[in-house]
Amino acid sequence: MAKKLKKVDVVVVGSGWAGGVVSAELAKAGYQVVTLERGKKQDRQDYVGVKDELRYTDRYEMMQNLSPETITSRVKIEDTALPVRTRAEMMAGTDLGGGSVHWAGATYRWRAIDFELRSKTIERYGKEKIPEGMTIQDWGITYDEMEPYYDKWEKTAGISGEPDPLGDKRSSDYPNPPMLASPAVKLFKETTERMGYHPFQVAAGNLSRAYTNPDGEKLNACMFCSYCTMYGCDFTAKSDPLATVIPTARKTGNCEIRTNSLVRRVLHKDGKATGVMFTDTRTGIEYEQPADVVVLGAFSFTNNRLLMLSKIGTQYDPTTRKGTIGRNFNGQFNITFLGARGYFEKKKFNLYMGAGALGGTMSDFAGDNFDHSNVDFINGGGIEMRQYGDGAISTNHVPSGTPKWGPEFKKNSIHYANRSLVAWYTPAVMSWWHNYVDLDPTYKDEYGDPLLRITNRYTDHDRNMAKFGIEKCSEIMKEMGADIIDEDEVPEEFDHIYSGGHYAGGIIMGADPETSAVNNYLQMWEMDNLFVVGGSAFPQFGGHHPTSTIGALAYRAAEGVEKYLNNGGQLAEAKQKTLNA
Amino acid sequence: MTEPKPHEDTQKGISRRNFMKNTGLVAGGLVGGSLFGGLLTNQLQKPGAPINSETEGSHLLEARTFFSNSEDFLILSAATERLFPTDDLGPGAIELGVPYFIDRQLAGEWGMNAKEYMKGPFLQIGAVDAYESQADSTQDQGPNAETQVPTPAFRYQTPMTRGDIFLEGVQALEQTAQEKFETNFRKLEPQQQDEILQMFDDGKAKMNGVASTTFFNLLLQTTIEGAYADPVYGGNRNMEGWRMKEFPGPRMSYTADIEKEDFIVMKPESLRNYQGH
Numbered sequence: 141m142a143k144k145l146k147k148v149d150v151v152v153v154g155s156g157w158a159g160g161v162v163s164a165e166l167a168k169a170g171y172q173v174v175t176l177e178r179g180k181k182q183d184r185q186d187y188v189g190v191k192d193e194l195r196y197t198d199r200y201e202m203m204q205n206l207s208p209e210t211i212t213s214r215v216k217i218e219d220t221a222l223p224v225r226t227r228a229e230m231m232a233g234t235d236l237g238g239g240s241v242h243w244a245g246a247t248y249r250w251r252a253i254d255f256e257l258r259s260k261t262i263e264r265y266g267k268e269k270i271p272e273g274m275t276i277q278d279w280g281i282t283y284d285e286m287e288p289y290y291d292k293w294e295k296t297a298g299i300s301g302e303p304d305p306l307g308d309k310r311s312s313d314y315p316n317p318p319m320l321a322s323p324a325v326k327l328f329k330e331t332t333e334r335m336g337y338h339p340f341q342v343a344a345g346n347l348s349r350a351y352t353n354p355d356g357e358k359l360n361a362c363m364f365c366s367y368c369t370m371y372g373c374d375f376t377a378k379s380d381p382l383a384t385v386i387p388t389a390r391k392t393g394n395c396e397i398r399t400n401s402l403v404r405r406v407l408h409k410d411g412k413a414t415g416v417m418f419t420d421t422r423t424g425i426e427y428e429q430p431a432d433v434v435v436l437g438a439f440s441f442t443n444n445r446l447l448m449l450s451k452i453g454t455q456y457d458p459t460t461r462k463g464t465i466g467r468n469f470n471g472q473f474n475i476t477f478l479g480a481r482g483y484f485e486k487k488k489f490n491l492y493m494g495a496g497a498l499g500g501t502m503s504d505f506a507g508d509n510f511d512h513s514n515v516d517f518i519n520g521g522g523i524e525m526r527q528y529g530d531g532a533i534s535t536n537h538v539p540s541g542t543p544k545w546g547p548e549f550k551k552n553s554i555h556y557a558n559r560s561l562v563a564w565y566t567p568a569v570m571s572w573w574h575n576y577v578d579l580d581p582t583y584k585d586e587y588g589d590p591l592l593r594i595t596n597r598y599t600d601h602d603r604n605m606a607k608f609g610i611e612k613c614s615e616i617m618k619e620m621g622a623d624i625i626d627e628d629e630v631p632e633e634f635d636h637i638y639s640g641g642h643y644a645g646g647i648i649m650g651a652d653p654e655t656s657a658v659n660n661y662l663q664m665w666e667m668d669n670l671f672v673v674g675g676s677a678f679p680q681f682g683g684h685h686p687t688s689t690i691g692a693l694a695y696r697a698a699e700g701v702e703k704y705l706n707n708g709g710q711l712a713e714a715k716q717k718t719l720n721a
Numbered sequence: 722m723t724e725p726k727p728h729e730d731t732q733k734g735i736s737r738r739n740f741m742k743n744t745g746l747v748a749g750g751l752v753g754g755s756l757f758g759g760l761l762t763n764q765l766q767k768p769g770a771p772i773n774s775e776t777e778g779s780h781l782l783e784a785r786t787f788f789s790n791s792e793d794f795l796i797l798s799a800a801t802e803r804l805f806p807t808d809d810l811g812p813g814a815i816e817l818g819v820p821y822f823i824d825r826q827l828a829g830e831w832g833m834n835a836k837e838y839m840k841g842p843f844l845q846i847g848a849v850d851a852y853e854s855q856a857d858s859t860q861d862q863g864p865n866a867e868t869q870v871p872t873p874a875f876r877y878q879t880p881m882t883r884g885d886i887f888l889e890g891v892q893a894l895e896q897t898a899q900e901k902f903e904t905n906f907r908k909l910e911p912q913q914q915d916e917i918l919q920m921f922d923d924g925k926a927k928m929n930g931v932a933s934t935t936f937f938n939l940l941l942q943t944t945i946e947g948a949y950a951d952p953v954y955g956g957n958r959n960m961e962g963w964r965m966k967e968f969p970g971p972r973m974s975y976t977a978d979i980e981k982e983d984f985i986v987m988k989p990e991s992l993r994n995y996q997g998h
Contacts, residue, residue, distance in 0.1 A: 189995060189996045189997075191971030191992065191995060192951055192953075192971075192992055193949075193950065193951070194946060194950040194951065194954055198946060198950075199831055200836075205836045206836060206837050206838045207835065207836050207837060207838060207839065209838070210838040220844065222844060222876065222878055223838050223840070224838070224876075225837050225838045225839065225877045225878070226834075226837045226838075226877045227836060227837065228877075229876065229877065320976075320979050320980055321980070322979050322980060323980070323981070323982050361976075363973060363974035363975065363976045364974065364975040364976055364979045365971075365972060365973060365974060365975065366975070367971065374973075488984035489984070490975070490978065490979070490981065490984060490985055492967075492968055492969060493975035493978060493979050494975075494979075498979075531949075532949035532950075532957075532962065532963055532966055532968040533945060533946050533949040533950055535966070535968075536945060544922075544941070545803075545804040545805070545918075545922075545941055545944075546803065546804065546806065546915065547806050547808055550805055550806065550808060550810065550813075551808065551810065554810055554965055554966055557966045557967065557968070558967065558984060582842065583840065584840070636876055
């Protein structure tokens with residue numbers, strides 16, 4: 141029997157950018173909030189002086205312990221899914237601040253066309269451009285409507301950047317100037333500019349100067365120490381929830397943050413959520429937290445699984461293509477981030493220096509910035525050259541043809557340690573009827589609840605897009621003066637490696653309750669007082685890194701929760717059926 | 722050749738060339754160093770403070786705590802040396818302490834798969850084997866590709882822990898040596914050892930429970946980790962792995978150097994130096 145806690149206005153599940161922003165905004169507005177985080181308590185002090193590549197990068201210190209729970213994965217509907225057992229294969233951030241603490245910092249707004257991808261594609265290229273079975277849809281919100289939320293999140297996070305010359309309209313500049321450019325970044329920018337493209341500095345959550353955000357939180361200037369992606373920042377110079385929204389929520393006095401609190405069910409009665417049930421993972425004691433509004437702001441997998449375990453909404457069924465829970469799984473896996481690596485004989489770069497989002501990028505092949513009439517795919521992606529700051533263990537790039545071990549490997553891996561750069565394409569990922577999530581029939585977590593099952597396979601569309609990106613990156617690398625260029629190969633199929641955290645969809649946004657689970661305030665169509673926030677809401681994946689879109693959606697959702705608490709009811713009008721495959 | 726050298730030998734083994742290289746710092750190296758200078762100086766002033774692994778006593782950390790059979794450990798050592806051999810660039814796996822690094826990793830939570838999903842059923846389906854043999858290409862992809870271990874990934878589908886796989890693996894190396902050359906793995910010529918290791922790499926050697934590629938991939942991954950992880954884990958002895966790669970170890974700031982065109986060689990510093998207590 142669960143121990144019942146005192147009722148609050150809002151219970152929020154998760155403490156990353158999604159749950160953290162919602163918690164801070166509602167606490168600031170005076171509502172009583174309880175935020176539940178499955179991982180352990182931590183703060184910025186936990187990342188001072190822990191620059192240890194083995195522990196964080198290779199042993200995945202900041203990732204979920206998979207021993208109690210993981211996911212299962214398969215390619216085709218007729219396959220048996222297998223559990224993804226190791227943290228080398230399945231990375232999902234955990235602990236207070238969630239995956240938003242170990243992020244690199246690369247910040248991009250998604251493009252106007254991303255939010256209206258279906259209708260704009262049809263408008264420009266005709267209905268035939270969208271292949272049968274591709275289930276992309278409009279978000280039920282436009283870029284112009286999203287813009288104020290992007291702006292707000294960028295200011296909270298102190299993003300340091302310069303505008304994308306080919307970007308959509310902004311109401312203001314980034315709050316901080318771009319980071320310094322290393323010689324490698326300069327080489328990329330100068331080369332692509334010479335080629336007629338429009339490069340700019342990657343906008344960064346690594347701050348270019350000391351900054352105080354509108355909530356009064358102080359961040360420091362990044363020192364390019366390179367222990368960034370996969371780490372918490374040593375200097376509070378990378379924007380994350382531990383440095384921003386979590387202290388903001390706390391200092392209101394209205395938000396109780398409980399760690400080691402694994403939410404296992406959304407409780408509901410007569411079509412209304414009544415609260416959540418969670419287990420304290422230290423003691424095993426079960427609690428019930430009643431609330432007027434429940435916000436799921438956890439990782440996309442957790443948002444999906446909680447709705448399924450709680451039997452809320454209708455599970456998507458690929459054979460009928462009906463149902464909305466689990467629909468349109470999408471994300472960036474091994475067919476994305478492909479490009480070309482160049483080896484330079486005459487030039488050594490200080491590649492052990494860097495920062496998560498230090499880099500050059502360009503949007504000439506993103507969104508609809510180029511004509512798609514003669515290519516066999518839609519949408520596009522950025523091309524990036526990043527200087528993360530290389531670790532000694534992970535830097536063993538050798539030209540193809542070098543054996544992967546033995547004397548020649550040793551010689552080449554050392555010779556090229558500071559002589560190779562990579563440019564890659566970050567393509568958008570379309571949704572398909574056969575890619576979805578549901579509960580696994582066989583594998584269970586430590587409480588006996590079924591694991592989440594991912595079904596994901598690639599199409600010729602994905603392969604065409606990847607090939608296009610590789611060719612463009614290879615041309616750039618050649619112009620940059622590389623002596624040897626190795627192009628990535630386009631993989632035949634999904635490899636079941638969940639690396640990088642860009643996994644999304646399942647509880648998607650839209651204007652039509654037949655094909656979407658949440659409206660444009662992230663409010664469930666089927667349950668007015670339940671909001672589901674995060675990457676789980678992406679109907680398809682945009683052609684850039686996702687973090688700022690999650691931050692912006694969280695501000696949108698917080699506004700929605702407040703509206704609901706004031707007036708109740710559905711906040712968006714359901715539109716007539718979209719034309720869907 | 723195949724036996725791990727006692728630590729004392731390694732001290733003397735630092736070559737004149739490396740010594741010259743490591744002390745011949747360019748000016749830029751001093752910039753990074755000076756930021757931490759105060760802290761370092763304080764450490765040096767503490768009598769007997771063990772601030773790096775060159776000081777007396779650190780060899781006491783080198784003993785087997787996972788492999789109970791010394792022969793298994795020596796086979797492992799010989800194999801790692803072939804994957805990462807001593808050459809004119811610098812020390813190989815044994816001199817870097819890689820075998821002890823691996824031994825310690827296997828004795829801990831990673832070797833026991835403490836944070837991995839180990840519930841059944843364990844299906845050994847065709848797709849898994851196929852996956853393992855074509856797994857090389859997965860390493861360079863994804864938003865965090867730059868930070869991933871540069872060894873092949875594979876789909877882990879066995880109830881065996883990594884520790885179990887290593888024990889089976891080193892015994893399978895010996896078994897294969899006996900079958901192919903009728904002698905001990907350790908007594909083979911380096912080229913013969915390479916032939917056997919190649920069989921494991923190709924998934925062509927016999928092993929219980931997992932494909933030989935699975936063991937080989939773990940062996941290669943941990944060998945590279947042992948060469949380049951912070952010395953606190955028992956490998957990268959005296960930071961010689963970092964010196965070879967011109968890697969400076971953890972530093973506070975590169976703000977003054979990030980825009981510089983010339984390559985800067987810095988004397989490496991360890992996590993111990995960085996934490997400074």
